[in-house]
Amino acid sequence: MEQNNKVGRSAGDKEFVREITPKSVDFSQWYIDVILKAQLMDYAPIKGFMAFRPAGYALWEKVQEQLDRRFKETGHQNAYFPLLIPQSLLQKEAEHVEGFAPEVAWVTRGGNEILEEPLLIRPTSEAIICDFYSRWVQSWRDLPILINQWCSVVRWEKSTRPFLRTSEFLWQEGHTCHRTEEEAEAETLQMLEVYREFLETEMAIPALAGRKTEREKFAGALRTYSVEALMSDGRALQAGTSHNLGQHFAKVFDITFLDQDDQLKYAWQTSWGLSTRTIGALIMVHGDDRGLVLPPRMAPHQVVIVPILSKKDGERVLTAVRALADRLKAENIRVKLDDREEYSPGWKYNEWEMRGVPLRIEVGPRDLDNGQVVIVRRDSGKKEFVAEEQLAAYLPALLETIQKDMLKRAIDYRDANTRRGSDYKEFKRIMEEERGLFIAPWCGNDECEEQVKIDTKATIRCLPFGLKPEGGSCFACGNKATEAACFARAY
Amino acid sequence: MEQNNKVGRSAGDKEFVREITPKSVDFSQWYIDVILKAQLMDYAPIKGFMAFRPAGYALWEKVQEQLDRRFKETGHQNAYFPLLIPQSLLQKEAEHVEGFAPEVAWVTRGGNEILEEPLLIRPTSEAIICDFYSRWVQSWRDLPILINQWCSVVRWEKSTRPFLRTSEFLWQEGHTCHRTEEEAEAETLQMLEVYREFLETEMAIPALAGRKTEREKFAGALRTYSVEALMSDGRALQAGTSHNLGQHFAKVFDITFLDQDDQLKYAWQTSWGLSTRTIGALIMVHGDDRGLVLPPRMAPHQVVIVPILSKKDGERVLTAVRALADRLKAENIRVKLDDREEYSPGWKYNEWEMRGVPLRIEVGPRDLDNGQVVIVRRDSGKKEFVAEEQLAAYLPALLETIQKDMLKRAIDYRDANTRRGSDYKEFKRIMEEERGLFIAPWCGNDECEEQVKIDTKATIRCLPFGLKPEGGSCFACGNKATEAACFARAY
Numbered sequence: 001m002e003q004n005n006k007v008g009r010s011a012g013d014k015e016f017v018r019e020i021t022p023k024s025v026d027f028s029q030w031y032i033d034v035i036l037k038a039q040l041m042d043y044a045p046i047k048g049f050m051a052f053r054p055a056g057y058a059l060w061e062k063v064q065e066q067l068d069r070r071f072k073e074t075g076h077q078n079a080y081f082p083l084l085i086p087q088s089l090l091q092k093e094a095e096h097v098e099g100f101a102p103e104v105a106w107v108t109r110g111g112n113e114i115l116e117e118p119l120l121i122r123p124t125s126e127a128i129i130c131d132f133y134s135r136w137v138q139s140w141r142d143l144p145i146l147i148n149q150w151c152s153v154v155r156w157e158k159s160t161r162p163f164l165r166t167s168e169f170l171w172q173e174g175h176t177c178h179r180t181e182e183e184a185e186a187e188t189l190q191m192l193e194v195y196r197e198f199l200e201t202e203m204a205i206p207a208l209a210g211r212k213t214e215r216e217k218f219a220g221a222l223r224t225y226s227v228e229a230l231m232s233d234g235r236a237l238q239a240g241t242s243h244n245l246g247q248h249f250a251k252v253f254d255i256t257f258l259d260q261d262d263q264l265k266y267a268w269q270t271s272w273g274l275s276t277r278t279i280g281a282l283i284m285v286h287g288d289d290r291g292l293v294l295p296p297r298m299a300p301h302q303v304v305i306v307p308i309l310s311k312k313d314g315e316r317v318l319t320a321v322r323a324l325a326d327r328l329k330a331e332n333i334r335v336k337l338d339d340r341e342e343y344s345p346g347w348k349y350n351e352w353e354m355r356g357v358p359l360r361i362e363v364g365p366r367d368l369d370n371g372q373v374v375i376v377r378r379d380s381g382k383k384e385f386v387a388e389e390q391l392a393a394y395l396p397a398l399l400e401t402i403q404k405d406m407l408k409r410a411i412d413y414r415d416a417n418t419r420r421g422s423d424y425k426e427f428k429r430i431m432e433e434e435r436g437l438f439i440a441p442w443c444g445n446d447e448c449e450e451q452v453k454i455d456t457k458a459t460i461r462c463l464p465f466g467l468k469p470e471g472g473s474c475f476a477c478g479n480k481a482t483e484a485a486c487f488a489r490a491y
Numbered sequence: 492m493e494q495n496n497k498v499g500r501s502a503g504d505k506e507f508v509r510e511i512t513p514k515s516v517d518f519s520q521w522y523i524d525v526i527l528k529a530q531l532m533d534y535a536p537i538k539g540f541m542a543f544r545p546a547g548y549a550l551w552e553k554v555q556e557q558l559d560r561r562f563k564e565t566g567h568q569n570a571y572f573p574l575l576i577p578q579s580l581l582q583k584e585a586e587h588v589e590g591f592a593p594e595v596a597w598v599t600r601g602g603n604e605i606l607e608e609p610l611l612i613r614p615t616s617e618a619i620i621c622d623f624y625s626r627w628v629q630s631w632r633d634l635p636i637l638i639n640q641w642c643s644v645v646r647w648e649k650s651t652r653p654f655l656r657t658s659e660f661l662w663q664e665g666h667t668c669h670r671t672e673e674e675a676e677a678e679t680l681q682m683l684e685v686y687r688e689f690l691e692t693e694m695a696i697p698a699l700a701g702r703k704t705e706r707e708k709f710a711g712a713l714r715t716y717s718v719e720a721l722m723s724d725g726r727a728l729q730a731g732t733s734h735n736l737g738q739h740f741a742k743v744f745d746i747t748f749l750d751q752d753d754q755l756k757y758a759w760q761t762s763w764g765l766s767t768r769t770i771g772a773l774i775m776v777h778g779d780d781r782g783l784v785l786p787p788r789m790a791p792h793q794v795v796i797v798p799i800l801s802k803k804d805g806e807r808v809l810t811a812v813r814a815l816a817d818r819l820k821a822e823n824i825r826v827k828l829d830d831r832e833e834y835s836p837g838w839k840y841n842e843w844e845m846r847g848v849p850l851r852i853e854v855g856p857r858d859l860d861n862g863q864v865v866i867v868r869r870d871s872g873k874k875e876f877v878a879e880e881q882l883a884a885y886l887p888a889l890l891e892t893i894q895k896d897m898l899k900r901a902i903d904y905r906d907a908n909t910r911r912g913s914d915y916k917e918f919k920r921i922m923e924e925e926r927g928l929f930i931a932p933w934c935g936n937d938e939c940e941e942q943v944k945i946d947t948k949a950t951i952r953c954l955p956f957g958l959k960p961e962g963g964s965c966f967a968c969g970n971k972a973t974e975a976a977c978f979a980r981a982y
Contacts, residue, residue, distance in 0.1 A: 042623055044573045045580065046610060051623050054568035054638060061569060077545035078552060082535045083612070083643055083659055084596070089536065105575070106600035107612070110658075111593055111647035119537060121574070121598070121612070132533055132542050141833060147545060152574055152642070156602035167601075168574055342632060 020354070022289045027233040032162070034283060038292050038355050041162050048160040048167030052276070055355065056163075058300035059279050060170060064150060066202045066297075067172060067274065070194050076146040076174060081128050083151075084119040089127040092252045096126060099219020103155045105167075121154040126220065126245070126271060129175045130253035137177055137267055140259045144187075145177040163280035164237070164491050171275035177255060177267040181246070184268035188244040191272040192225045195240035203278065204295040204407040205229050205285050206414050207239055208437070208486060210462030215446055218271075222246030228461040228486065230414045231284040234435025236461045236488035239281055242272035280491070285410055286379075292356025293379055295406045296399035301336040303328060303395065304352045308345050308364030321363050324373075324388070331392045333399070353378060358402050359395070379406055422475040427487070431456040437488050441469030441481030448477040458487045511845070513780045518724040523653070525774060529783050529846050532653050539651040539658035543767070546846065547654075549791035550770050551661060555641060557693045557788075558663060558765065561685050567637040567665060572619050574642075575610040580618040583743040587617060590710020594646045596658075612645040617711065617736070617762060620666045621744035628668055628758055631750045635678075636668040654771035655728070655982050662766035668746065668758040672737070675759035679735040682763040683716045686731035694769065695786040695898040696720050696776050697905050698730055699928070699977060701953030706937055709762075713737030719952040719977065721905045722775040725926025727952045727979035730772055733763035771982070776901055777870075783847025784870055786897050787890035792827040794819060794886065795843045799836050799855030812854050815864075815879070822883045824890070844869060849893050850886070870897055913966040918978070922947040928979050932960030932972030939968040949978040 019037060021029040035041055040056030043049075052060060068078070084107060091097045104120040122128065129147075136142060150172045157167050174191060178184040192209055199205040207227035217224035221243035229239045249255070250266040259265050286293040296302050307321045318339060325337040336357070338348050345362070352360055362374040373391065376383045379402055386394055417436030421427065427438050442448070442460070453459055455476075467484035474481045510528060512520040526532055531547030534540075543551060559569070575598060582588045595611040613619065620638075627633060641663045648658050665682060669675040683700055690696045698718035708715035712734035720730045740746070741757040750756050777784040787793050798812040809830060816828040827848070829839050836853070843851055853865040864882065867874045870893055877885055908927030912918065918929050933939070933951070944950055946967075958975035965972045 042626070044619070045577055045622055046573060046575055049573040049575065051573060052571040054570050057570045058568070060571075077549070079545050079548045080543040080551070080643075080661060082537060082540040082542060083645065084537055084540065086536055103602050105598045105602075105610075107596045108599045109597035109609075111595070111649075118600075119596075128535070131536055135533070152571075154574065158602075170571060 020289060020291060023232070023287075030287075030289070031280075031284060034287055034291050034354075035162055040279070040283075043162075046167075048157050050162055050166055050168075052170070055300070056279065059282065059294075059298060060276055062202070062298050062300065063274075063276075063278060064172075067194070067198055068150075070198060071148050071172075071174070074146075074190060074194065076148045076176075079147045079149055080151065081122075081125050081132065081149060083122060085122055085125075085128045087118045087120060089131055090120060092127065093220045093249055095248075096220035100124065100155075103157065105154045105156055122151070123153055123155045124271075124273070125149065125151075125153075125173055125175065126249055130249045130255060130269075133175075133177055133267070133269075134253045134255045137255050137257050140179055140257055143177055143179045143257060143267065144183065146174075146187075147176065148172055148174045161280075161491075163283070164277050166276075169276050171273050174270070174272045176270045177250075178269070179257070179259065179265075179267070181268050184246070184270050185244055188223070188225060188242045188270045188272070191270070192227060192240070192242040195242070195272075195274055196227045199227060199229065199239055199278070199281075200407065202295070202297045203282055203285075204297075204403060204410055205239070205281060206407065206411045208462065208464055210464040210486065212241075212462055213444075213446075213449060213460050213485075215449055216460060218243045220245065220248055221271075222248060226462050228437075228488070228490075229281050229285065230417060230437055230488070231281065231491070232287075232413065233284065234417055234489070236437060236490040237277070237281050237284070238461065238490065239278050240272070240274040243270060245269040245271060277491075286406060287356070290350075291354030293406070294356035294358060296358045296403045299356065299358050300334065301355075301357050302334040302399055303359045303361060304336045304338055304348075304357045305361045305363065306338050306345050306348045306352070308362060308367075309341065310365065313365035313368075317363060317365060317368065320368055324361075324363070324391070327392055328395065331396065333395055349376075358399060361391075377402060379409075420470065422471045422473070424475050427458075427475065428456050431458045431487070431489060435489055437461070437486050439464065439467065439484055439486050440475040441471050441473065442483045442485035443474035443477055443479040444482040445474075445477065445479065448474060448479070452476050452487065456487075456489075458489050460485045461488050461490060462486055511780060511782060514723070514778075521778075521780070522771075522775060525778055525782050525845075526653055531770070531774075534653075537658075539648055541653055541657055541659075543661070546791070547770065550773065550785075550789060551767055553693070553789050553791065554765075554767075554769060555663075558685070558689055559641075561689060562639050562663075562665070565637075565681060565685065567639045567667075570638045570640055571642065572613075572616050572623065572640060574613060576613055576616075576619045578609045578611060580622055581611060583618065584711045584740055586739075587711035591615065591646075594648065596645045596647055613642070614644055614646045615762075615764070616640065616642075616644075616664055616666065617740055621740045621746060621760075624666075624668055624758070625744045625746045628746050628748050631670055631748055634668055634670050634748060634758065635674065637665075637678075638667065639663055639665040652771075652982075654774070655768050657767075660767050662764050665761070665763045667761045668741075669761070670748070670750065670756075670759070672759050675737075675761050676735055679714070679716060679733045679761045679763070682761070683718060683731070683733040686733070686763075686765055687718045689765075690718060690720065690730055690769070691898065693786070693788045694773055694776075695788075695894060695901055696730070696772060697898065697902045699953065699955055701955040701977065703732075703953055704935075704937075704940060704951050704976075706940055707951060709734045711736065711739055712762075713739060717953050719928075719979070719981075720772050720776065721908060721928055721979070722772065722982065723778075723904065724775065725908055725980070727928060727981040728768070728772050728775070729952065729981065730769050731763070731765040734761060736760040736762060768982075777897060778847070781841075782845030784897070785847035785849060787849045787894045790847065790849050791825065792846075792848050793825040793890055794850045794852060795827045795829055795839075795848045796852045796854065797829050797836050797839045797843070799853060799858075800832065801856065804856035804859075808854060808856055808859065811859055815852075815854065815882070818883055819886065822887065824886055840867075849890060852882075868893060870900075911961065913962045913964070915966050918949075918966065919947050922949045922978070922980060926980055928952070928977050930955065930958065930975055930977050931966040932962050932964065933974045933976035934965035934968055934970040935973040936965075936968065936970065939965060939970070943967050943978065947978075947980075949980050951976045952979050952981060953977055
């Protein structure tokens with residue numbers, strides 16, 4: 001039998017899997033192997049840039065679909081702002097320019113002309129959007145402004161890793177204006193909760209919500225909040241951030257409105273973003289040595305049907321699986337029928353496992369005779385026979401079960417790898433050997449935070465909501481503890 | 492009563508409409524007035540760039556939704572390729588670089604470093620995508636590749652007009668690879684037909700499909716096809732293009748595959764695109780002196796409900812319209828309830844007419860007593876009373892009627908302004924005075940085409956499918972006519 005020369009020459013599954021480095025051997029290599037082999041991305045001819053191949057972009061389309069619905073349900077509208085920002089606008093907010101100027105790409109020529117003022121490709125859009133908002137906001141009646149943008153941004157990164165840190169990435173950025181500080185804070189926290197709930201419900205990723213320290217907050221923000229997820233190698237990943245910008249930008253961009261009391265006031269603003277790095281999280285939280293494992297709600301294909309074709313019964317089986325695929329599609333199940341004849345069933349099993357499809361249905365002539373099919377779960381490998389007539393009713397429930405089981409496994413892992421304590425020596429050992437999250441009493445001091453990073457490479461991921469410091473002293477410097485801080489090595 | 496100081500201080504409709512220049516007085520100014528007043532866009536601080544405000548972006552979201560469905564139904568998948576392209580890749584295809592180099596934006600600095608090789612922001616993505624395809628295509632089994640990308644592109648334009656020609660615009664670009672020339676040609680024509688049908692069905696815009704001349708074809712293509720629409724000022728607008736790229740790019744980017752016969756062959760390619768300029772077409776085809784007129788299938792809000800509120804009956808009316816809005820939403824009608832108390836009903840009528848909402852429902856206390864509502868069509872101004880209980884059943888049919896009526900009006904206008912003939916003097920007069928489309932026998936000669944443009948500012952929009960030249964001589968130069976060509980002044 002002929003085989004595609006790019007994806008393994010043998011139908012045997014051992015060789016197939018051998019192309020993915022086991023997680024336990026080299027987690028970083030496992031990650032790269034999986035995303036290349038599952039054709040999620042490919043490296044661009046420019047360092048740090050990548051192409052999202054259809055299988056990878058389909059995951060981003062699911063993120064967009066599910067987040068966009070949540071944004072609209074909470075009253076937001078989409079808009080689109082220019083890709084390029086005049087240098088002078090970036091420079092208006094002092095902290096903002098300091099934070100972003102070192103990592104921007106500069107356009108200096110347009111057509112055949114040298115530009116009078118260099119333009120930067122947006123690394124984030126506060127500066128250009130505030131310029132518009134200064135004209136759009138005039139009266140209290142114009143508020144709130146609740147706008148979101150889906151776009152690509154460029155940040156010239158020195159060290160990159162596909163999905164997790166790339167010089168160009170895709171994201172959404174919300175930018176809102178409000179009449180009062182309270183409204184802005186409520187919006188900031190609402191959108192953080194939208195992220196947390198989205199990660200949990202759709203991605204089956206439990207995330208810890210909290211406030212960022214001064215050192216880790218967004219350049220120009222009053223306060224930054226984040227949701228932090230734990231990858232299966234024990235490192236944390238910031239999966240989304242929500243910023244209360246206060247009046248910092250409103251003051252330098254002159255975003256003022258005449259309030260009902262006839263007073264001219266500065267608007268209160270927020271911004272919040274979630275990017276394609278969440279796809280990296282999805283891979284690292286759920287994937288295994290056989291490749292991707294997608295939660296059913298995120299899976300572009302929820303079910304793959306693989307017919308067992310023989311010369312004698314080929315037509316009969318094909319007719320049956322085509323009818324089955326149509327029936328399941330009619331139930332809004334996302335079904336892929338793999339009826340390619342140039343690959344063996346065993347080869348297909350391996351390929352679709354590697355691509356993370358939650359359920360595989362195998363149908364052969366004997367199954368047809370018995371009025372049943374074989375179902376195999378990707379997450380657990382569990383195999384069962386199901387009567388074909390019950391399938392359309394059974395599958396949606398099974399997909400929900402898989403979704404719940406995957407979330408539970410991720411929560412169990414997270415819980416088993418979250419420690420609380422105040423023994424700094426033990427903390428150092430854990431960050432070196434086991435990693436995971438470590439919640440400790442902390443003094444709130446910037447230099448202390450820096451020293452912990454030097455000692456252990458761990459940073460404060462967030463100050464988790466609702467936690468108080470256990471014990472009165474900072475676990476690192478011994479001064480008075482004011483916060484319970486969650487430390488981890490992070491992506 | 493207080494009024495928003497940005498959108499007219501009076502509740503009277505005369506003043507409201509006075510802010511839009513009549514079409515007949517100055518079509519270009521009418522166009523600008525409408526898009527600014529309906530808040531579809533705003534000018535950016537960089538010349539030629541603009542922001543898509545929520546009302547404008549919502550139209551693009553409708554385009555995306557409706558085209559994306561058609562792309563997927565025809566077997567395409569979405570992907571995303573890098574924003575930046577190395578100069579050396581653009582330069583590979585000679586015609587392509589000649590066509591695009593003069594209008595690209597150049598990135599010369601990244602972070603704090605001067606780049607060794609300048610990067611251009613994509614003006615279109617053939618060059619970068621072909622670089623990936625040269626690796627992704629190896630065997631006949633990898634074909635066809637059917638990929639589409641939604642993104643923004645930058646072309647440094649000297650003279651710009653919102654939506655129609657901007658230095659940055661949003662579009663989709665399809666890029667496909669095939670085994671044979673026939674397959675590529677079939678794909679090219681299929682996607683052109685997708686555009687034509689989309690424009691007709693969703694946008695209520697009749698478009699003429701045909702082939703571009705050598706002079707007007709895409710830089711690097713073998714053949715370009717386009718769909719051309721007629722605006723209500725008699726000028727044509729190219730609404731979408733589909734290119735058969737032949738093997739031009741495959742040869743310079745080395746996109747080869749081993750075919751089933753064991754021969755190494757170059758792939759056959761296509762590309763096709765449709766952009767935010769179609770929003771300009773939507774405005775110019777259907778708009779009137781009161782503002783936008785949106786076909787129901789494109790309208791973000793299909794129906795606006797305006798309650799007539801009085802102190803005495805306010806609560807009763809509000810309760811009723813809220814229930815009505817919920818009922819219509821349950822029928823999948825896109826309803827906007829305008830229950831703002833700071834604006835009068837008359838002011839709202841004008842605002843929503845200006846914003847082009849296809850249907851307005853007015854509900855006052857007396858209507859409630861009579862169990863009816865008032866319905867007003869945006870396209871015809873026709874007003875009718877409808878029993879409230881019949882509304883949910885009546886509205887979908889009425890929206891379809893409006894859609895059909897709008898298409899019919901556009902077809903009637905197009906037909907009334909499409910002429911066939913071979914009298915060059917008459918053609919020159921028509922291009923000067925009445926414009927519209929003019930179909931004439933033409934010789935196929937490049938210099939003749941150029942002379943017509945010098946004489947009349949008209950260009951060949953396309954060589955319409957299925958038309959043969961009437962008469963044996965070119966209407967312009969008198970040489971043998973080989974084509975029936977459609978001429979027009981164009982955007």
